[in-house]
Amino acid sequence: MAAAPKLVGVSTQTVVSERPKRADARRNFDRLVAQARTAFAERGTDASLEEIARRAGVGIGTLYRHFPTRQDLVVAVVHDRMAELNAKAVALLDAPSPEDALISWLWAYLEHAGEFRGLADSMAETVQAGSLTCCADMKSAAAALLSRAQRAGVIRSDVDTLDLLQLMHAVAWSAERCGKDTARAGRMLTVVLDGLRGAPADQAGR
Amino acid sequence: MAAAPKLVGVSTQTVVSERPKRADARRNFDRLVAQARTAFAERGTDASLEEIARRAGVGIGTLYRHFPTRQDLVVAVVHDRMAELNAKAVALLDAPSPEDALISWLWAYLEHAGEFRGLADSMAETVQAGSLTCCADMKSAAAALLSRAQRAGVIRSDVDTLDLLQLMHAVAWSAERCGKDTARAGRMLTVVLDGLRGAPADQAGR
DNA sequence: ACCTGAACACCGTTCAAGT
């Protein structure tokens, strides 16, 4: 409830997760992220790490040095886009309609989570854990948009930020299976969004 | 729309997926399913197949002979419970309230899909493919319950059976991550169920 | 008709040696 004022200081320029300092190290870091991006796009988040290292022209040990876990690599790949989402959320706080602002952000978030196969799963895990600063920032940003919409009475008051984001991950996860059937994916999102507005009974009682 | 009358002949006793005939083969089949069940319960659907074979006292080749793909094994494990769900659906067609009947069945379905980690994903895949008779039966059963509720006007008319089931899989998938936090899982289901009833605006317009 | 398990392929992960 007090999330909105607390967000005033949210940085759109999220801290880049400790980049290496030495020239060659940084070059390898960037190459690995770039190759991981294309590999994830082709094969999903469970693409072969060895192949990523090979395509980046780097030993497998170097990959592990920079990214001890696969999640670290996934996060690095989507880091910039997450920063964009943070910025968008902050900008949307000034939009006239609290409802449209939230919905529009959720659409962007959903598009992000569906960028490659397995990302929705990965995001659900990462956001849940919440140990990363970029995720924490995004949660704050989402919280601000959500609570504004709730204060406007257009979103039910009993859902919290994690509910909201996990529901989006769930829809994105489901959409992965729909493939070209965007109509189905759209209907599922519609159902969830309508559910977020509240039960018909509650609304009728106002 | 014509799903309900078509369902009259649905068999609660689903056809058992071609059990082997020879005594030893059948014994191995049953042992594999039993060990797979406990392995899935412990490690999820991506438990080691070699360990399952070993624990069943059977060569790995025998496992592959009976279950060419992992999905086949998963389906075999949950087969009986799916038959129970079919029976329950048919029984609930006679319940007085179409809405309560559907909701109560969805709860049962959700409980089933959350039996072990990875099952929701597996179900989503299997139901989507829809090549198995037990899945086809369940889809028919769900379709009957759904269309009855839709005819009663308590569920929005623009969702189909696959939408409904995939939304349940999505909720179950999300719930896997909640663990002990059943309150969050409950809230997510509530949101989806309310969404299934329709948009507040639509309801208000009646 | 069915079972067995060696054999092959592939991947993740670590770590001693190197610059």
Place this chain on the structure above:
DNA sequence: ACCTGAACACCGTTCAAGT
């Protein structure tokens, strides 16, 4: 400080040989 790649462990999958 960082890189390399051999080495190890583990798993999935196939298939020739056996009953």
